[in-house]
Amino acid sequence: MIKNILFKIMPLLVSCLIFSNNVNAQGSAEDQYKQMGGVAGLSEVCFKSKNLELALFKQIGQLFYTQPEMGEMMFGLLYSYFDAKSVAVENKVIWNGTTQSYNKKQFDCNNASDTKLIKQFEMQLMNGLKSQG
Numbered sequence: 001m002i003k004n005i006l007f008k009i010m011p012l013l014v015s016c017l018i019f020s021n022n023v024n025a026q027g028s029a030e031d032q033y034k035q036m037g038g039v040a041g042l043s044e045v046c047f048k049s050k051n052l053e054l055a056l057f058k059q060i061g062q063l064f065y066t067q068p069e070m071g072e073m074m075f076g077l078l079y080s081y082f083d084a085k086s087v088a089v090e091n092k093v094i095w096n097g098t099t100q101s102y103n104k105k106q107f108d109c110n111n112a113s114d115t116k117l118i119k120q121f122e123m124q125l126m127n128g129l130k131s132q133g
Contacts, residue, residue, distance in 0.1 A: 027098065027100075028097065029077055030077060030080045031097030031100075032097070033081040034081065034083070034084035034095035034097070035094060035095050035096075035097060035125075036052065036081060036125055037080065037081035037082060037083065037086075037088065037095070038084045038085065038088040038094035038102075039052060039118065039121045039122050040052045040053045040056070040085055040088075041084070041085035041086070041087075041088030042088050042092065042094065042107055042109075042118045044085075044089065045088075045092070045109060046107075046109035046118055047115075047119070049122070051122065051126060052122050052125055055129045055130065059132060087102060092107045093107070
């Protein structure tokens with residue numbers, strides 16, 4: 001009986017763990033994935049780095065392996081991630097879950113304060129993912 005109950009609530013617990021520690025991600029899981037997509041896109045454009053994306057995909061791979069029933073939900077979140085990444089690469093902006101919009105100011109890969117901020121976002125998000133793995 002207890003095992004049955006734990007099996008039924010495990011996907012919810014795993015989801016909470018995955019989405020709760022993203023330091024700079026704000027709002028819903030969709031908002032968090034949009035923000036990660038934006039940061040990953042800017043990191044790729046500015047630093048030629050896919051570190052955040054690789055860390056995220058490793059985490060998602062583990063989730064698919066252990067909780068394959070979460071596939072449909074993850075498909076939707078990945079769609080949000082790639083959509084926001086595309087916007088970030090094209091427009092140099094990041095999704096803000098609090099305002100439910102992309103920031104107005106474009107990031108500049110040649111501006112030291114912008115690159116420092118992007119790097120900080122990337123590290124905070126990666127640390128959040130690592131703490132869950």
